[in-house]
Amino acid sequence: MIKKVNVECLRVGVYVHDFNCDWNGSNLYIEPSYIKSENTIEILKNWNIEEVFIDTDRGLDAEPSRSVVEDVSFITPFGVKRHRERPAVPLKNELQSSRKITEDAVRIVEQTYRQAMEGSMPEVGPFYELAKQMQVSIQRNRDALSLLSRIRKKDEYTLYHSVSVSSHVLNMCHYYEIPEQQSLDIAVGALFHDIGKALVPQTILNKPGKLTEAEFNEMKRHAELSMDMLSRAKNIPLEGYDIALHHHERYDGKGYPHGLEKDRISFAAQLTSVCDVFDAVTSERCYKAGMESVLGLRIIYEGGGGHFNKELANDFIRCIGMYPVGTCVVLADGRSGVVIGSTEDMTRPIVQILYDEKKQKQLAPFTVDLSQTNDTIASYSDTRRFGLTYNQLLRKFLLS
Ligand SMILES: [Fe+2]
Ligand SMILES: [Fe+2]
Structure with missing residues (x-):
């Protein structure tokens, strides 16, 4: 809630929505901000600012003087989105x-x-x-x-x-x-x-x-x-x-x-x-x-x-990524394994193959970069399928 409060009521941690200080026509404008120290309050007093607008949704409340409610909205600054890149370092x-x-x-x-x-x-x-x-x-x-x-x-x-x-x-x-x-x-x-x-x-x-x-x-x-x-x-x-x-x-x-x-x-x-x-x-x-x-x-x-x-x-x-590192996945051809790296394609990570689901048998581990092949992921699985907890799986294939 936006409130108008006397400067005397301010304290550290209050969020000032409007410093209410365009009194001298000089277009002075201070960005909304938190009161970070007692100094700031002293400065406001020295400027002869008597009242400011605070936002109690964004910071601590102050002792209210006359309160005024305003409708404000805050813009979400979504930046430019980066293209997904292959990590620079393995x-x-x-x-x-x-x-x-x-x-x-x-x-x-x-x-x-x-x-x-x-x-x-x-x-x-x-x-x-x-x-x-x-x-x-x-x-x-x-x-x-x-x-x-x-x-x-x-x-x-x-x-x-x-x-x-x-x-x-x-x-x-x-x-x-x-x-x-x-x-x-x-x-x-x-x-x-x-x-x-x-x-x-x-x-x-x-x-x-x-x-x-x-x-x-x-x-x-x-x-x-x-x-x-x-x-x-x-x-x-x-x-x-x-x-x-x-x-x-x-x-x-x-x-x-x-x-x-x-x-x-x-x-x-x-x-x-x-x-x-x-x-x-x-x-x-x-x-x-x-x-x-x-x-x-x-x-x-x-x-x-x-x-x-x-x-x-x-x-x-x-x-x-759709399949973060450490996820167990089953490929469309029936092989399964654990994701050990990401690529520029969020649906096609690097997978350590461990098991053949069709033949129900373990395979000697080898790595497939799905972004470089036509293999696709059919479903995700669970680490227990390989008889390991998540931490054991990571330790075995990534941290050893
Ligand atoms: Fe929390
Ligand atoms: Fe939390």
Whole structure:
């Protein structure tokens, strides 16, 4: 909601929709933004600005003075879409470098969560260094980081989830050709989108069954808690607040905490939401098995137009590919195997063939690049068909 408030009522974390300062006819215009420090409030007072318009859907509320409601919409800045390219570096090579990046990322996120629980937040410098390394890895090979961040123990969900969501976000930013700095800002925001969960009881976070209404309400608080915690850190990008607060909004307005609709949800929050749901449904948890990636992509596809912007949902599938690395597939000729690399064609990845379904017998493993042959994928399968869990399969064919 847009409100007009007295400058005296402002505080750090409030989103100013309009600085209300074209009073001197000099066409002075300041971009809408969050109040990042007390300094900004002092500057406004020095300019003799008495009242500004704030947006309580995008930031913290202030003590309202006279309130005015305006209808505003935020434009979703879909960028130019990149043609799908064959990765510049083969997956196996990139996995070597990205292993260290993943370890560093998990360590930094873990440290930050711990500090946040103790009531402090570190400087953001290391977050940007990390996001930059992740970005470079994705430019070399889009699959390595997201694959590595999927390999986790059941109880490491929150840490790896943060890294995985941030990797998917960077992958999509690369696909949309979003400028580097903006991509890094969104990635840093995505790394800490769930930091407020540090304050939600583990019994609720890890509850196997359906949450009661009271528990669900407690869980939902994590969005606002994340925003509050980030507002205590220095130099968090503006996108960080927005992503923390709005990554559970839905395109159809049925999300929380504000029930924002369509493009009133920022592009950064919409993007994080798609990546968040995909990682959540495909992750193994202490109380559930992870869904196959192909089924996770179906959830995203079916969410297009309701949960998500349809174009964004479809672009996510185009970007990640119909058969992501690690998917078990059956070819039209009856051979089956595991996807070990992507190509320029999202329907024709590189497959390690392992089994002949017609003859019901194992084959000596060999690789087929479907983009270079006439072979096609008939269906996806399940890792258990090869007697291996997902993690075992990846370790055996990709990480050995
Ligand atoms: Fe969340
Ligand atoms: Fe999340």
